[in-house]
Amino acid sequence: MIDFDVEFVRSQFPAFSDPSLQGFMHFENAGGSYACGQVIDRLDRYYRQTKLQPYYDFAPSRTAGEQMSEAQSRMAEWLNVGRDEVHFGPSTTQNTYVIAQALRAYLEPGDELIVTNQDHEANIGAWRRLEAEGMVVREWQVDPSSGELDPAGLEALLGERTRVVAFTHCSNIVGSVNPVRALTDRIHAAGALAFVDGVAYCPHGLPDLGALGADLYTFSLYKVFGPHLGVMYLGEALNRALPAQGHFFNANHAGKRFTPAGPDHAQVAAVNGVIDYFAAVLAHHAPDTPGEERSARIHQLFSDREQALLKPLLQFLDQHPRVRLVGRNTVEGRAPTVSFTVPGTPSHDLASRLGRRNIGVGVGNCYAYRLMQALDIDPEDGVIRTSLVHYTRENEVSQLIEALDQLI
Ligand SMILES: Cc1ncc(COP(=O)(O)O)c(C=O)c1O
Incomplete structure (x- = not known):
């Protein structure tokens, strides 16, 4: 196990040295992480030097386009997929919505889609709307x-008419990592497409999408230390098979078929900053890592760190007699996102009291509304969600535990 240099990592994030944030403890990373300096520098540079229409044949426009193309290629490399299979849109919800629109013409009445009640609504509602077109949705x-x-629950639902199964790589509330490869294999064997929401998984290391086998994989960079953009991997074959959703004259342009609005140019350029950050973390911790192992090594580095941070918090919550912990009580196979309720105490009250102690946690249903209902938790009050990432400090976790101990 490599020694993790948290001071180096924190030095890459301007938020940690900003006077306004001194003393504040960020435990709502699942909602939005801090942006690394590399991303902020890229945005700044884009706005100062190349804030004009990209891809024309004059110098600043060429430079703008080069930065955007580079971002796409580098992201594709890290995800181990083809360059034209990576699309940038305004958000995961919107990217998913566009694909659901395309499915209206691709599927036929009576075709079946399977959704979960564990997902964020972004990976449920868009598919459920297809019921209005005569498609059948199973849960x-x-x-x-x-x-x-x-x-086994999926097994019971797969049938001859199943065309799509949409599920999450990792729930933004429960934290457990679902066995994506085994599931995509099973779904493909049943002749269906696998659509995976990776939003809650990717802040803990980008996956090897080549190995996971999803047909559609989505995540949001504002939770991965980057700009407010959604990344969508759409396999080349599916891209060709689905009807384009952009302008008619762009129908043969793979990259424009499913991003009808066009993305924010500066933010696309700033995606380079996320990759620059990962590269800097690797250069500092494991400089000899071969190119093809970069994503896996970062993932391991983050995961070892996060599990060590998570252990005491999970233990505290699991053993507290007044706390109802959501999800498993072990760190293995779990993202460091831990939700809980304190029966008899409104979650919003407790979150506000933590806020007054300068501790920021998530609260509510976090758009996993159906999951709240399934867990018999009032979706309006929801859970307290504490989510950390690799840059969280041990003493922040102990202060969170101490505050919870006093307040509950
Ligand atoms: C698991 C999960 N999926 C999807 C989304 C939606 O992402 P976006 O805000 O980019 O639409 C979120 C946002 O919080 C999420 O946590």
Whole structure:
């Protein structure tokens, strides 16, 4: 195990040295992480030097276009997929919505889609709307006590007319990592497409999408230390098969078929900053890592760190007699996103009291509304969600535990 240099990592984030944020403890990373300096510098540079229409044949425009193309190629490399399979849109919700629009003409009445009740609504609602077109939607339900999905539940729903299964790589509430490769294999064997929401997984290391086998994989860079953009991997074959959703004259342009609005140019250029950051972390911790192992090494580095941070918090919550912990009580196979309720105490009250102590946590249903219902938690009050990432400090975790101990 490589020694993790948290001071180096924090030095890459301007937020940690900004006077306005001194003393504040950020435990709502699942909602939005801090942006690394590399991203902020890229945005600044774009706005100062190349804030004009990209891809024309004059110098600043060429430079703008080069930065955008470079971002796409580098992101594709890190995800281990083709360059034209990576699309940038305004958000995951919107990217998903566009693909759902395309499915209206691709599917036929009576075709079946399977959605879960574990997902964020972004990966449920857009597909459910297809019921209005005559498609049939089935629900793969979580275990109401653990909040976890059992693959046997999917098995019972797969049938001859199943065309799409949409599920999450990792729930933004429960935290458990679902076995994506095993699931995509099973879904493909049933002749269906696998659509995976990776939003809650990717802040903990970008996946090897080549190995995961999803047909559609989405995530949001504002939770991965970057700009407010959604990344969508759409396999080349599916891209060709679905009807284009952009302007008619762009129908043969793979990159424009499913991003009808066009992305924010400066933010696309700033995606380079996320990759620059990962590269800097690797250069500092494991400089000899071969190119093809970069994503896996970063993932391991983050995961070892996050599990060590998570352990005491999970233990505290699990053992507290007044706390109802959501999800498993072990760090293995779990992202460091931990949700809980304190029966008898409104989650919003507790979150506000933590806020007054300069501790920021998430609260509410976090748009996993159906999951709240499945867990028999009032969706309006929801859970307290504490989410950390690799830059969180040990002493922040102990201060969070101490504050919770006093307040609960
Ligand atoms: C698991 C999960 N999926 C999807 C989304 C939606 O992402 P976006 O805000 O980019 O639409 C979120 C946002 O919080 C999320 O946590």
